[in-house]
Amino acid sequence: MNGTLRNDSRGDKVFSLVNGAIVTLFFISVLYPIVYIVSASFSDSNAVVSGKVWLWPVRPTLEGYAAVFDYKMVWTGFKNSVVYTVTGTALNVFLTVLAAYPLSRKDLYGKNVFMILFMFTTMFTGGLIPSYLLVRELGMLDTIWSMIIPGALTVWNVIIARTYFQMSIPDELLEAARLDGCNDFQFLWKVVIRLSGPILAVITLYYASANWNQYFNAMIYLKSQDHYPLQLVLRDILIQNDVDTAMLAADPQDAARREALKILLKYSLIVISIFPLLVVYPFVQKFLVKGVMIGSLKG
Amino acid sequence: MSMSVTGRKTRAARRTERRPAIKKLIHSWQLYVLMALPLLYLIIFKYVPMYGAQIAFKNFIVTKGIWGSEWVGLKHFERFVHSYDFWRILKNTLILSFYNLAASFPFPILLALGLNYLRGRVFKRAVQMVTYAPHFISIVVIVGIIRELLDPRTGIVNKLLGFIGVGPINFMGEISMFSSIYVWSDVWQHAGFNCIIFIAALAAIDPALHEAAVVDGASKLRRMWHIDLPGIMPMAIILLILSTGHVLDVGFEKVLLLQNPINLKASEIIDTFVYKVGLTSQVANYSYSTAIGLFKSVINLVLLIVVNKIAQQSKQASLW
Numbered sequence A: 001m002n003g004t005l006r007n008d009s010r011g012d013k014v015f016s017l018v019n020g021a022i023v024t025l026f027f028i029s030v031l032y033p034i035v036y037i038v039s040a041s042f043s044d045s046n047a048v049v050s051g052k053v054w055l056w057p058v059r060p061t062l063e064g065y066a067a068v069f070d071y072k073m074v075w076t077g078f079k080n081s082v083v084y085t086v087t088g089t090a091l092n093v094f095l096t097v098l099a100a101y102p103l104s105r106k107d108l109y110g111k112n113v114f115m116i117l118f119m120f121t122t123m124f125t126g127g128l129i130p131s132y133l134l135v136r137e138l139g140m141l142d143t144i145w146s147m148i149i150p151g152a153l154t155v156w157n158v159i160i161a162r163t164y165f166q167m168s169i170p171d172e173l174l175e176a177a178r179l180d181g182c183n184d185f186q187f188l189w190k191v192v193i194r195l196s197g198p199i200l201a202v203i204t205l206y207y208a209s210a211n212w213n214q215y216f217n218a219m220i221y222l223k224s225q226d227h228y229p230l231q232l233v234l235r236d237i238l239i240q241n242d243v244d245t246a247m248l249a250a251d252p253q254d255a256a257r258r259e260a261l262k263i264l265l266k267y268s269l270i271v272i273s274i275f276p277l278l279v280v281y282p283f284v285q286k287f288l289v290k291g292v293m294i295g296s297l298k299g
Numbered sequence B: 001m002s003m004s005v006t007g008r009k010t011r012a013a014r015r016t017e018r019r020p021a022i023k024k025l026i027h028s029w030q031l032y033v034l035m036a037l038p039l040l041y042l043i044i045f046k047y048v049p050m051y052g053a054q055i056a057f058k059n060f061i062v063t064k065g066i067w068g069s070e071w072v073g074l075k076h077f078e079r080f081v082h083s084y085d086f087w088r089i090l091k092n093t094l095i096l097s098f099y100n101l102a103a104s105f106p107f108p109i110l111l112a113l114g115l116n117y118l119r120g121r122v123f124k125r126a127v128q129m130v131t132y133a134p135h136f137i138s139i140v141v142i143v144g145i146i147r148e149l150l151d152p153r154t155g156i157v158n159k160l161l162g163f164i165g166v167g168p169i170n171f172m173g174e175i176s177m178f179s180s181i182y183v184w185s186d187v188w189q190h191a192g193f194n195c196i197i198f199i200a201a202l203a204a205i206d207p208a209l210h211e212a213a214v215v216d217g218a219s220k221l222r223r224m225w226h227i228d229l230p231g232i233m234p235m236a237i238i239l240l241i242l243s244t245g246h247v248l249d250v251g252f253e254k255v256l257l258l259q260n261p262i263n264l265k266a267s268e269i270i271d272t273f274v275y276k277v278g279l280t281s282q283v284a285n286y287s288y289s290t291a292i293g294l295f296k297s298v299i300n301l302v303l304l305i306v307v308n309k310i311a312q313q314s315k316q317a318s319l320w
Helices: A010-041 A046-047 A063-070 A073-105 A110-121 A128-137 A155-168 A171-179 A184-195 A197-213 A216-221 A230-239 A255-297 B002-018 B021-026 B028-056 B062-068 B077-083 B086-104 B105-117 B121-136 B139-149 B155-162 B175-194 B196-203 B208-214 B220-244 B252-258 B270-279 B288-314
Strands: none
Touching: A010 A255, A010 B002, A010 B105, A010 B121, A010 B139, A010 B175, A010 B220, A046 A255, A063 A255, A063 B288, A073 A110, A073 A155, A073 A184, A073 A197, A073 A230, A110 A155, A110 A184, A110 A255, A110 B028, A110 B288, A128 A216, A128 B028, A128 B270, A128 B288, A155 A197, A155 A255, A171 A184, A184 B028, A197 A255, A216 A230, A230 A255, A230 B139, A255 B121, A255 B139, A255 B196, B002 B196, B002 B270, B021 B028, B021 B252, B028 B062, B028 B077, B028 B139, B028 B288, B077 B288, B086 B175, B086 B270, B105 B175, B105 B196, B105 B220, B121 B175, B139 B175, B139 B252, B155 B270, B175 B252, B196 B220, B208 B220, B270 B288
C-alpha cells in the first residue's frame, strides 16, 4: 500500500529504518518484562534474588510452582473466580442481547428515550456509597450474588451489540420472517442469535475478562475468605505481602531461603494467573480487535 | 424483486409513522418485554443509587433511612472544600490525570502510524499480538509486577540500572516517582490495544490519496503528516473529548493498589479518599463520602458537556 521498494527515495529509506527501530524498541519494552517474569518463575530462587536471571531461566526448577500448588487459598480463589466468571458472564450476555436487540430496531417506539436512559448512566453515577448501601439493603453482602448482580450489564457492550445488529440484520429479513408469521421473540431467538456468532464471541470475551480481573467489588462486598475470588487472594500475596510462610516448604530456621522462596512464589503466581490469558489469547485476538472496530462506529 | 421489497418497506414505514402513539406502543410490546429485565437492572442498580445520592445533602443515619434523615443542605460539600485535604487531593487528582492524558494520548497514535509503515508482515503481526496482550492482565497482577520489578533489592530494573552505575532506587518509596510509575505502567499496558482504533482509521483512508501523493513525489514522512494524520484526527478528537469527561476519574483501583504509607502524600486522589471516608475509616461517614463523590461526578459531567460544545463550535467531530 505504501509504495514499493523500487521507487523509495533515500529519505524514505531512512524513514523506514528509523520507524522500524522505534517500533522494535516499543515491542521489546513490552515483551521483555513478560519474558523476564516467566523466566524468573522457572529459575532457582537464589538466582532470582541475587540477580543472575536476565533473560532465560537459571538452574531451572519448579520450586515456585510447587509452592503455589501447595497454597490452599490460591485454589479456593481460583475455584471461586471460575464460578463467578462463568455464571456472571452468562447473565451478562443474556441481558446484553435482551437490551441491544430492541434498541437496534428502527420501529421501537420511544427508542431515543431508552437510549438516553442507557447512555446517561455512562456519564453520571450515584457513586460508591449509594451503590454499597443498595447492595447491603438487598442483603447481598458476602454472598455470591454481590459478585454477579450489581455488574450484570455494561452499557458499552450493549452499544457494541446494538451497532452490530443494526449493521448485520437487514430489515428485509424481519419483513420476510413476519410474513411467515414469526413474532419478535421467535425472530430474536431463531434468526438474530444464529446470525450473531461473532458479536456474541466479542461481548462474551469482554465480560469474561472483566469478571475474571475484577477485584474492587469483591473487596467491598465480601467478608469471608472462603468467598474470595482469585484477584483478592493475589492482592493479599502480591501487594500486601501477606504470605503464609507455614505453607512454604522451606526450613523455618533459614530466613534468607524463605524470603527467596517467597519472591519466587510471587513470580510463579503471576505466571499462573496470566496463564489462561496466554493460552486463550492468540485464538481470540481477532474477536477482541473486532469489538473495538464495531465500537468505533457511530450507531 | 429487490424493488418490490423496498417498496413494501417504505409503504409499511409510512403506515407506522401515521399511527397514533398508543398503537405504536402496542406494536412494540414484544420489544418492551425483551427490554424489561435489562431496564429493571438499570433502574435498580444505576438510577436508585442516583436517587440515593441525595444523602450527600442530608445527615444520613442508617436507622432513619435515606428518606427519614434530616436535610443539611451543602454542609458536607463545604466541609470538603474547606478541609485540610481538599487542595492536596484535588492537585494529586489533576496532576495524575493530565500527566496520564498527555502520555497515553499520543502513544497509540504514534504506534499506529509506525505500524502502518512497517514492512514485514510477520513482524507487524507479532508486534500487534504482543502489545495488545497486556491490556487484558488484571490490575492486581499489573501492580504485583510493578512491585516485583521495581523492588530496590531484588527487582530487575534496579539490577539493570546498577549495570550503568545508577541506584539502587527505592521507586515505591519515592513520593516524586509515584505519578510516573502510575502513568508509564499504564502506557505499557494499554498503548498497544488503544492503537487498534487508529489502525482502523488509517485503513479507512482512501488509498487514492496516497497514490496521488506518491505520483507527486511526496516522501513517506510528508504523506504521514499531510494524509494519515488529518485522516485520523476526527477519531483522536472524539477520544480526547471522552477522556476529558473523565478527567477526575483516575484509574482509582490501580491507585489504591499502588498506595503505601510513604507515597500517600502524592497518591491520595478523590476516589480513594471517597472509599476511605465511606468504607474503611473507623467512623464511616456515608454522607460526607457521597458528597465528595458527587462533587466529582458533577464536575466530570460539566466538563464533558463544555468540551463537546467547544468541539461542535470548531466544526470538528463531536459526540452528539
